[in-house]
Amino acid sequence: MDDKWATIGTSNLDGSSLSGAEEFTQITNPDLHLNMEINAVILDTEEVKTGNVKNFREELWSEHLGLNKMEKNSGGWLEIWREIALKNVELLKKDKPLMQGHILPYTPAKKSADKIKSLGINNTHLMPVD
Numbered sequence: 001m002d003d004k005w006a007t008i009g010t011s012n013l014d015g016s017s018l019s020g021a022e023e024f025t026q027i028t029n030p031d032l033h034l035n036m037e038i039n040a041v042i043l044d045t046e047e048v049k050t051g052n053v054k055n056f057r058e059e060l061w062s063e064h065l066g067l068n069k070m071e072k073n074s075g076g077w078l079e080i081w082r083e084i085a086l087k088n089v090e091l092l093k094k095d096k097p098l099m100q101g102h103i104l105p106y107t108p109a110k111k112s113a114d115k116i117k118s119l120g121i122n123n124t125h126l127m128p129v130d
Contacts (some may be wrong), residue, residue, distance in 0.1 A: 002051050003044065003054035004028060004043065004044050004045065004053060004055065005042070005043055005044075006041070006042040006053045006056055006057060007039045007041050007042070008039065008040055008042070008056075009038050009039030009040055010038050010039070018030075042056065042080060042083065042109070057074065058070040061077075063101070063102070064101050064102050064103050065080065065081070065100070065101040065103065066084065066099070066100035066101025066102070067090050067101070081103065084100055084103055085103045085104050085105045086105060087100060088100060088103060088104050089104060089105065089119050089120065089121060092104075092116070092119075092121045093120075094123075095122055104119060105119060107119060
């Protein structure tokens with residue numbers, strides 16, 4: 001967001017990653033422990049200004065948003081993310097579903113089918129994968 005700090009890794013901001021360590025049910029109670037994740041941090045400081053964090057963000061966001069070029073509108077980045085996520089919900093409700101980029105609105109549902117259902121998408125053409 002500030003183009004000075006970035007993190008990349010296995011953490012996901014979704015219902016599964018934030019709710020429980022389901023892959024470790026043999027050794028722990030998934031309701032009491034969050035998923036285990038690993039991340040790397042990238043810094044672009046005033047002393048060493050490389051532009052790598054900004055380039056990384058722009059490439060990643062362009063891919064996720066389905067945009068060729070990152071152009072901030074007057075409403076800001078959050079508005080762009082929300083607009084595209086909501087647009088994708090409507091696109092997935094059509095007979096021939098497709099999406100712009102790879103984002104949907106957040107939902108705390110754990111399974112893909114439940115996430116799609118919670119967004120009001122009842123399209124039989126979709127095959128959710130978990």
